[in-house]
Amino acid sequence: RAGIPVGLHAEGAMTSNGQTGFISEHTGKLVKESGAALVTYKFVGGYLRKPRWAENPRKGPIIGHFVNEYSPEELAKLSVKEVTEIIRRDTYVNVYEEQRKNPQDYSGENLAECVERVLYVCPECKKVGTMHSHGNNLKCDCGYEVEMKADGFFHDTGKGLHHDNVLDWDLWQRDVWKEKLLSAKDGELIFSEDGQKVKTVDGENEEILTENGVLNLYKDKFEIILGEGKEPITMEMSKVKQVSIANKDTVLLVDDKIFLDLGSATPRSPSKYVAAWRYLTDRPYY
Numbered sequence: 001r002a003g004i005p006v007g008l009h010a011e012g013a014m015t016s017n018g019q020t021g022f023i024s025e026h027t028g029k030l031v032k033e034s035g036a037a038l039v040t041y042k043f044v045g046g047y048l049r050k051p052r053w054a055e056n057p058r059k060g061p062i063i064g065h066f067v068n069e070y071s072p073e074e075l076a077k078l079s080v081k082e083v084t085e086i087i088r089r090d091t092y093v094n095v096y097e098e099q100r101k102n103p104q105d106y107s108g109e110n111l112a113e114c115v116e117r118v119l120y121v122c123p124e125c126k127k128v129g130t131m132h133s134h135g136n137n138l139k140c141d142c143g144y145e146v147e148m149k150a151d152g153f154f155h156d157t158g159k160g161l162h163h164d165n166v167l168d169w170d171l172w173q174r175d176v177w178k179e180k181l182l183s184a185k186d187g188e189l190i191f192s193e194d195g196q197k198v199k200t201v202d203g204e205n206e207e208i209l210t211e212n213g214v215l216n217l218y219k220d221k222f223e224i225i226l227g228e229g230k231e232p233i234t235m236e237m238s239k240v241k242q243v244s245i246a247n248k249d250t251v252l253l254v255d256d257k258i259f260l261d262l263g264s265a266t267p268r269s270p271s272k273y274v275a276a277w278r279y280l281t282d283r284p285y286y
Contacts, residue, residue: 006036010087014052016118016271017170018095018152020088022286028084032075038083040067040090047095048106048152051166053117053248058150060106067091096152096165105150111136112148115166117248120269121173123162128177128191128272177272178279184219191217191272195265198224198233200258209233215251215262217276222253224260233258243277245270 008030011021031038045062067090075083115138116131124144131140137157139145146154146161153164163169184190196213199206214225222240224233235255242254246261251270253260264270278285 005039006034010091015047016052018047018051018165018167020092020094023084023088023091025080025084027087028080028082031087032078032080032083035072037072038070038075038086040069040087041065042067042091042093044093044095044098045104045106048099048104051115053114055114056108056110058106058108058111060104094167096167099152103151106152107150111150112138112146114248114267115148117267117269118166118271119169119173120272121176123169123172124159126176128180129193129268133267174275174285177275181219181276181279186219189216189218190276193264193268196224197263197265198226199261199263201261202259206261212265213262215273217273219280222273224253224262233260235260237277237280240277240281243274245274 008027010023010027013021015021041064043062043064045060048058049060049062050057068086070086078086112133113135115133119131119138121128122130122140122142122144124140125142127140127142130142131138133139136149137145137147138154143159145157145159147157149155154161154169155164163172181190192214194212194214196215197211198209198213200209210226210230213227216223216225218237220237222235222237224235226232235253235258239255240253241256242252244252246252249264249266249268249270251262251273253262253273275285277283
């Protein structure tokens with residue numbers, strides 16, 4: 001109303017795998033109800049310059065360009081869903097497709113370090129949580145290994161190459177992880193991870209319960225082992241209200257009774273727990 005342009009970053013978060021994230025219809029609703037014109041703009045290169053999972057930035061370009069402009073009169077004729085689809089279409093980026101079309105150099109040190117924050121299933125042995133990075137390389141305990149170079153792609157180290165980029169690998173592993181989760185038997189331990197710094201959060205108050213807990217994942221629950229002499233915490237999957245990523249390694253577990261913040265002593269993928277909760281409770285996972 002004041003005649004001032006408003007910038008809206010519709011994803012609401014940095015992409016973890018190089019593909020534009022989910023954009024809610026609430027965004028289309030906001031745009032439509034504002035009565036303003038809509039200008040769509042696309043950025044390419046930010047992910048490769050500073051991946052969400054990485055500790056070290058790279059040198060390289062971030063390129064932006066205007067896509068389209070829609071008048072208030074045009075938007076008034078469209079539904080909220082149609083406006084949202086316009087935003088999704090115009091701003092969508094697959095950074096690896098863009099790199100294939102217009103290669104750019106993103107040089108830096110330790111290019112693969114901490115990529116296991118995203119990639120948690122080995123494409124060779126199909127095991128979960130066995131990928132570890134060092135420098136430019138990502139290696140599984142089974143011996144499978146790839147190298148990341150300045151183009152942002154994985155390259156063969158003589159072990160074969162199943163996926164040459166983070167996005168394709170991530171989309172593939174989601175199906176593998178979903179199958180493991182849904183095929184697990186009741187009472188079967190699906191996955192366990194130690195080295196957990198477990199905190200309870202209540203408003204601005206935090207309490208550290210343990211510096212070296214264990215997070216166990218079952219089909220029907222999360223179980224947090226706090227150590228000798230302490231009662232474990234059990235959170236029934238059906239009663240969990242939220243599983244989300246707080247930062248690069250930390251996962252938040254929330255139910256009606258408790259808010260848990262679980263950090264990790266080593267790089268790991270908290271997204272596997274988000275995916276697990278969504279798959280096991282029949283929620284969509286984007």
